[in-house]
Amino acid sequence: xxxxxxxxxxxxxxxxxxxxxxxxxxxxxxxxxxxxxxxxxxxxxxxxxxxxxxxxxxxxxxxxxxxxxxxxxxxxxxxx
Amino acid sequence: xxxxxxxxxxxxxxxxxxxxxxxxxxxxxxxxxxxxxxxxxxxxxxxxxxxxxxxxxxxxxxxxxxxxxxxxxxxxxxxxxxxxxxxxxxxxxxxxxxxxxxxxxxxxxxxxxxxxxxxxxxxxxxxxxxxxxxxxxxxxxxxxxxxxxxxxxxxxxxxxxxxxxxxxxxxxxxxxxxxxxxxxxxxxxxxxxxxxxxxxxxxxxxxxxxxxxxxxxxxxxxxxxxxxxxxxxxxxxxxxxxxxxxxxxxxxxxxxxxxxxxxxxxxxxxxxxxxxxxxxxxxxxxxxxxxxxxxxxxxxxxxxxxxxxxxxxxxxxxxxxxxxxxxxxxxxxxxxxxxxxxxxxxxxxxxxxxxxxxxxxxxxxxxxxxxxxxxxxxxxxxxxxxxxxxxxxxxxxxxxxxxxxxxxxxxxxxxxxxxxxxxxxxxxxxxxxxxxxxxxxxxxxxxxxxxxxxxxxxxxxxxxxxxxxxxxxxxxxxxxxxxxxxxxxxxxxxxxxxxxxxxxxxxxxxxxxxxxxxxxxxxxxxxxxxxxxxxxxxxxxxxxxxxxxxxxxxxxxxxxxxxxxxxxxxxxxxxxxxxxxxxxxxxxxxxxxxxxxxxxxxxxxxxxxxxxxxxxxxxxxxxxxxxxxxxxxxxxxxxxxxxxxxxxxxxxxxxxxxxxxxxxxxxxxxxxxxxxxxxxxxxxxxxxxxxxxxxxxxxxxxxxxxxxxxxxxxxxxxxxxxxxxxxxxxxxxxxxxxxxxxxxxxxxxxxx
Numbered sequence: 001x002x003x004x005x006x007x008x009x010x011x012x013x014x015x016x017x018x019x020x021x022x023x024x025x026x027x028x029x030x031x032x033x034x035x036x037x038x039x040x041x042x043x044x045x046x047x048x049x050x051x052x053x054x055x056x057x058x059x060x061x062x063x064x065x066x067x068x069x070x071x072x073x074x075x076x077x078x079x080x
Numbered sequence: 081x082x083x084x085x086x087x088x089x090x091x092x093x094x095x096x097x098x099x100x101x102x103x104x105x106x107x108x109x110x111x112x113x114x115x116x117x118x119x120x121x122x123x124x125x126x127x128x129x130x131x132x133x134x135x136x137x138x139x140x141x142x143x144x145x146x147x148x149x150x151x152x153x154x155x156x157x158x159x160x161x162x163x164x165x166x167x168x169x170x171x172x173x174x175x176x177x178x179x180x181x182x183x184x185x186x187x188x189x190x191x192x193x194x195x196x197x198x199x200x201x202x203x204x205x206x207x208x209x210x211x212x213x214x215x216x217x218x219x220x221x222x223x224x225x226x227x228x229x230x231x232x233x234x235x236x237x238x239x240x241x242x243x244x245x246x247x248x249x250x251x252x253x254x255x256x257x258x259x260x261x262x263x264x265x266x267x268x269x270x271x272x273x274x275x276x277x278x279x280x281x282x283x284x285x286x287x288x289x290x291x292x293x294x295x296x297x298x299x300x301x302x303x304x305x306x307x308x309x310x311x312x313x314x315x316x317x318x319x320x321x322x323x324x325x326x327x328x329x330x331x332x333x334x335x336x337x338x339x340x341x342x343x344x345x346x347x348x349x350x351x352x353x354x355x356x357x358x359x360x361x362x363x364x365x366x367x368x369x370x371x372x373x374x375x376x377x378x379x380x381x382x383x384x385x386x387x388x389x390x391x392x393x394x395x396x397x398x399x400x401x402x403x404x405x406x407x408x409x410x411x412x413x414x415x416x417x418x419x420x421x422x423x424x425x426x427x428x429x430x431x432x433x434x435x436x437x438x439x440x441x442x443x444x445x446x447x448x449x450x451x452x453x454x455x456x457x458x459x460x461x462x463x464x465x466x467x468x469x470x471x472x473x474x475x476x477x478x479x480x481x482x483x484x485x486x487x488x489x490x491x492x493x494x495x496x497x498x499x500x501x502x503x504x505x506x507x508x509x510x511x512x513x514x515x516x517x518x519x520x521x522x523x524x525x526x527x528x529x530x531x532x533x534x535x536x537x538x539x540x541x542x543x544x545x546x547x548x549x550x551x552x553x554x555x556x557x558x559x560x561x562x563x564x565x566x567x568x569x570x571x572x573x574x575x576x577x578x579x580x581x582x583x584x585x586x587x588x589x590x591x592x593x594x595x596x597x598x599x600x601x602x603x604x605x606x607x608x609x610x611x612x613x614x615x616x617x618x619x620x621x622x623x624x625x626x627x628x629x630x631x632x633x634x635x636x637x638x639x640x641x642x643x644x645x646x647x648x649x650x651x652x653x654x655x656x657x658x659x660x661x662x663x664x665x666x667x668x669x670x671x672x673x674x675x676x677x678x679x680x681x682x683x684x685x686x687x688x689x690x691x692x693x694x695x696x697x698x699x700x701x702x703x704x705x706x707x708x709x710x711x712x713x714x715x716x717x718x719x720x721x722x723x724x725x726x727x728x729x730x731x732x733x734x735x736x737x738x739x740x741x742x743x744x745x746x747x748x749x750x751x752x753x754x755x756x757x758x759x760x761x762x763x764x765x766x767x768x769x770x771x772x773x774x775x776x777x778x779x780x781x782x783x784x785x786x787x788x789x790x791x792x793x794x795x796x797x798x799x800x801x802x803x804x805x806x807x808x809x810x811x812x813x814x815x816x817x818x819x820x821x822x823x824x825x826x827x828x829x830x831x832x
Contacts, residue, residue, distance in 0.1 A: 025307070025342060027154060031589050033346035034150045036189050046373070050382045051478035056594055061219075061363055062186040063594040065474050067481070070589060 008043065008066075008074035009055065016044035017076035028070055036060040037074055092256050093141040093173065094133075097161055097197060098181035099190055100147035100511050101470075101593055103209045107181055107239035108144045109607050111249065114614070116144070120801035121169070126160045127801060135249060138256065143175055147511070151196040153302055153310035156513060162310070165200050166296060177203045177255050179248075184208035184236065185217045186593075187361050191353045192346075195269040199298050203259040204232045205251055212238040217596065218364045225360040231263055240465070240601035269352035270301065274344055276337035280304060280330045287326055304330055305342045372467075372596035379471050389475045392468070393494060396459045400452045400498040401529065407451040415444040428648040433636055434629075442628035445729060446621040449501050449791060453616055454609050456495050456502040460509060461608035465600035469509065470592055477590060483572050484579050486512065486590050489519040496526035500792045501620075504799055505612055512590075514583040520799060521809055522575050524792045525567040527784060530731045534783045535563045537735055537750040541759055542776035559777075566784045570816065620794040627790035628729045634703070635726060635737075639694040647690060651683040691740050700726055714782065714818070715775040715825040717764060724782070729790050731783055774828030778821040786817035 005020055019041045022029045036059055037043065046056040046063065054067045096111075098104045108116070112131025119128045129144040145164060146157035153159045167174025178197050182190035187208070198204055206226070208214075214221050227234035233251045237244030265271060285300045295303075299311050304327065306312070315323045331341055378384050419436045426432040463469045469491075477487030488510040496503030503523045510516040539556045546555040658676050662669060695701050704722030711721045719741045727734035735755070739748030742758040762770040787793060793806040800806075 022343070025340075028589055030152065030154075030306075030342050030346075031149075031591055033343060034152070034192060035591055036192070036350060038343075038347055038350055047377070047380060049380060049474050049477060050385045051475075053478045053481075054474060054590065054592075056376075056380070056474065060186075060188045062189055063596075065470070065477075065590070065592040065594055067477070067590050070591065 004077045004079070005075055006078065007072050008045075008057075008076050009068050009071040011045040011076070011078075013045055013047045015078065016042055017078045018042055019074060020077050021075040023073045023075060028073060032066075032070060032073065035064060043074075043076065091139045091141055093143060093175045094177040094179055094252055094256070095143040095145055095164060095175035096179045096181060097145040097165070097193070098147060098207075098209075099149055099183065099193055101595065102147070102181050102183040102190065103239045104144070104147055104181050106601075106604055106607070107207065107209055107237065107245075107248075108142065109611075110237075110239045110242055110245045112142050114607065114611060118615070118619075118801075121160050121164075126156050133249065133252065135246075136253060138253060140252065140256065142179075148193065150193060151200075151298075151302075152306050154306060159310040162302075165197065165202060166298070175202065176259075177205060177252065179205045179207055179252070181207045181209050183213075184211050184221055185213040185219060185596075187221060187357060188350075188353055191356065192349055195349045195352055196298075198230075198232075198263065199268050199270055199301075201262060201296070201298075203255050205248075205255055206230065206232055206234045207248060208234060208236045209239050211236040211244065212241060213596075213598070216598075220362045222360040226356065229356055229360075231267065232260065240604045242603065269349045270297075272348040272352055273301075274337075274339045276334055276339045277304070277344065280334055284326060284330055288323075291320060291322075293320065301345075303327055304334070305345050307342075375597050376471070376594075379468070380475060385475055389472060392463070392472070393491070396456070396491070397494060397498065399455050399459065400495060400502065404451040404455050404498075408448055411444060411447050411451075415440055423652075428645040428652075430636070430641065433641075434632065437636075438629045438632035441632070442625040442729075445628055445791065446617060446624050449499065449616065450613055452499050453502045453505060454613055456506060457609045457612045458605060460491070460506060461605040462600045464509065465598075465604050467595045467597040470594050473592065474594065484576050485519060486510070486515050488512075489515060492519050492523060493526060496523040496528060499528050499530070500524040500526065500789065501616070501795045504792065504795045505616065507799065514579065517583060517800070517805075518575050518578045520796060521578055521805070521812075522571040524787055524789070524796075524809060524813060525571040525574065525785065527564045527567045528789075530789065531563070531783055533732045533735055533750040535560055535780055537756070538776040538780050539563075540751070541756040542771060542773050544773075559780075563780050563784050566781065566820075570785060570820075574812075574816075615798070616795070620791065620798040623794035623797065624729070624791045627794070631700075631726060631729050634699040635695055637699060639697045641694065644687065644690040644694060647683055647687045651680065651687055654680045654683060688740075688744060692742070695722065695737075695740055713825070714778045714821045715772070715829070716779070717770050719762075719770070720775075720779065724779075724786075724788065727788050731788050734783075734788075772828075774825050777828050778825035781824040782817045782821035784817075785813060785820050787813035 006017070008017070008019075011017055019037055019039050021039055022032050022037060041059060043057050043059045046058055048055045049065075054065045055071060057064050057066060057071070096104060096108055108129070108131060111133055113134050116129045116131040119130075120126070121128050126146055131142050131144070133140040133142055143164060145161045148155075148158045148161050151158060151162050151165075153162045163169050164172070165174065165178055178200065180194045180197050182194060194204075194206060208221065208223055223234045223236050233255060235244055235248045235251050237248055239245070281297070281300050281304060284304060285295065285297065288295050288300070293315070295311075302309055303311050303315075303323070312323060312327060334341055379388055418440050422432060422435050422440070426435070460469070463472065472491065473487030475487065476490040480487050480489050489507075491509070492503045492506040494503075495506055500523050503526065504520050507516045507520045507523070510519060539559050543556045543559050547553065548555070654676055658673070658680060661673055661676070664670070696704075700722055701718075703725055704718040707721045707725070708716075708718040711718075711724075716724075719738070723734045723737040723741060726737040735748060735750055738759070739752070739755055742755065742762065744752070744755055744758060748755045759771050760769070764770055787810045793810055796809055797803060797806040
């Protein structure tokens with residue numbers, strides 16, 4: 001993992017990042033990819049739910065809520 | 081039950097498919113009206129909804145498929161969608177046209193499913209629904225360009241405003257009459273799959289053909305892409321076990337060739353979509369989108385968001401609890417009026433008893449739920465349509481995951497504290513089948529309002545009125561509170577066990593779309609409420625009614641009611657005479673009235689005694705005696721046994737039944753002093769009192785956990801479309817209730 005890379009759940013509200021990879025090839029990974037989370041795609045973090053989980057993201061022009069168990073499967077890179 | 085296109089040659093059939101939350105049910109209702117035939121797909125608990133297209137000269141059936149994000153066929157819903165579209169279901173021909181409904185404000189993601197449906201080879205119509213949102217969200221969508229590039233008809237609709245429906249209707253007719261030419265393979269997203277994959281697909285297809293299996297190209301793709309997919313399993317089940325090794329080897333070759341499964345598929349499809357919409361869809365950030373964000377900032381805010389959530393839920397709960405009370409009281413008043421009318425016209429006898437205690441009580445027992453269902457679904461429709469429902473799930477998810485459910489389970493479970501019937505119906509808002517089933521099965525454990533009369537009666541008669549903390553805390557209050565919460569506490573381990581053992585393996589994902597806020601549509605709300613009420617009355621209602629009649633018959637037969645009927649007739653005659661007797665100060669008149677008053681008292685006592693005798697000799701009484709050995713360890717006698725069985729139509733019926741058994745007549749309620757006195761004085765054959773604190777506690781715990789509510793069970797039957805789940809609920813809850821009551825009785829017996 002290069003130093004620029006981080007997990008999607010580590011983003012702070014308002015931050016954007018580019019997806020690098022979806023880890024694993026199970027059902028969760030497939031679902032994430034079907035929902036449009038594919039490497040090279042930009043994703044931004046909107047905010048967390050009051051109890052800290054799940055988190056709202058913006059991708060491909062729509063809003064998606066992901067639990068930490070799901071967003072931690074997404075490797076992203078900031079800036080680039 | 082599925083009426084098929086094949087059965088009627090002249091009937092054509094089209095299928096409606098789309099992502100969840102694209103307004104699919106609104107569009108279905110707009111096309112077919114509210115007269116859908118609802119059934120079940122054979123073998124799975126997935127609902128099958130078929131409607132007849134209105135306003136068309138042709139007779140066209142519209143099959144509403146489950147909402148799904150993909151045709152990967154991993155879940156039961158997806159598998160059903162694929163099977164219907166590819167005509168793999170027994171007794172059901174493939175639809176002639178697939179109508180793919182897409183959220184126009186989220187085109188990119190929605191075209192993913194389209195790209196899969198497009199490859200099945202059926203003529204396709206693309207419906208860009210929620211067209212009214214496009215402008216509001218700062219989008220421009222050129223439907224003509226998309227239609228030209230795809231070579232399929234594209235129709236723009238706003239189903240909730242009934243816009244574009246006529247055009248869609250015409251397009252369906254046209255497509256049926258002159259289907260467009262099939263897309264060339266180069267037009268499909270599949271064309272962008274890597275060369276290595278095409279070779280493997282070809283190889284596998286030939287291998288399957290050599291093994292005598294007819295599989296479509298789409299199925300071969302799925303076999304290679306989906307690990308442990310639906311088609312692989314069904315091929316295995318049909319005896320072709322070598323398929324597993326074939327697929328494994330193919331995947332290994334793909335891996336060596338650098339083709340990443342399953343990632344290449346999603347990449348290819350989204351690449352295809354980008355080309356399709358390039359230049360046809362543009363987006364600019366507008367005020368509306370950001371005002372939705374501003375609302376969200378507050379509604380999902382750490383404190384404000386929680387407060388707003390609590391307030392909204394409080395309002396919903398209060399409404400089903402208190403507002404529904406007025407119409408419910410009204411219904412009971414009408415019920416009383418109807419019974420009174422029948423009693424005035426019909427002489428006492430079996431027919432009158434059937435009409436009053438069977439038919440009117442049965443109808444009333446169904447209609448009584450309508451206000452709560454209507455009010456809850458009004459709120460659900462408003463909250464869902466304006467976009468808050470997803471936020472509520474978002475806010476509550478963390479808390480609900482701690483008990484193994486998702487945020488979407490909160491509202492159905494909370495509603496169940498008023499009544500499990502609307503609560504179970506509300507589980508439809510949960511998309512994950514596993515979460516929905518678990519929520520539906522634990523909902524009846526929440527302490528509903530029908531349990532309260534039972535608790536009140538037992539607590540006021542048998543729990544000592546001790547007060548603590550200067551009168552602020554009473555022991556009776558503590559017991560009541562304990563009874564109210566026991567079900568919810570027990571539900572936590574039950575939910576865990578159900579998830580672990582009954583629905584293992586299904587994915588625990590919670591990917592949820594959060595639409596921007598908008599004003600709710602009145603049409604949608606009205607249809608939602610209407611649909612739910614009709615579905616309850618028509619489907620669950622008839623079963624609830626039948627149960628009431630059956631229980632009435634069990635309490636009425638086989639005893640000889642001749643003496644009772646005569647006494648009742650005498651009593652009514654006396655009461656009538658008394659009512660019109662002149663009030664006078666003359667001594668003779670006063671004496672006469674007094675004598676009659678005594679006669680009434682005496683006959684009433686006789687009537688109540690006969691009633692009590694008749695119930696003891698009825699089938700129900702026999703059953704009570706039969707089960708006495710079973711209920712004895714709970715501290716019950718046969719009378720309690722009878723009262724509990726007779727309360728199967730509804731829990732609160734136990735009070736009226738106890739009243740009858742204790743010769744007090746049928747009109748007792750939970751606050752009745754004479755019923756409390758009678759119960760306190762009741763003795764067992766050996767002289768010990770029937771009711772002790774331990775017995776009362778054991779009855780209450782039993783009622784907290786049991787499934788003595790036919791309405792709940794019939795609603796489960798209706799919602800799951802299977803007898804398996806109501807039977808399962810009844811068995812597991814009765815077992816829990818029995819064990820709970822037994823432990824309670826043993827504990828209080830040894831303690832007192």
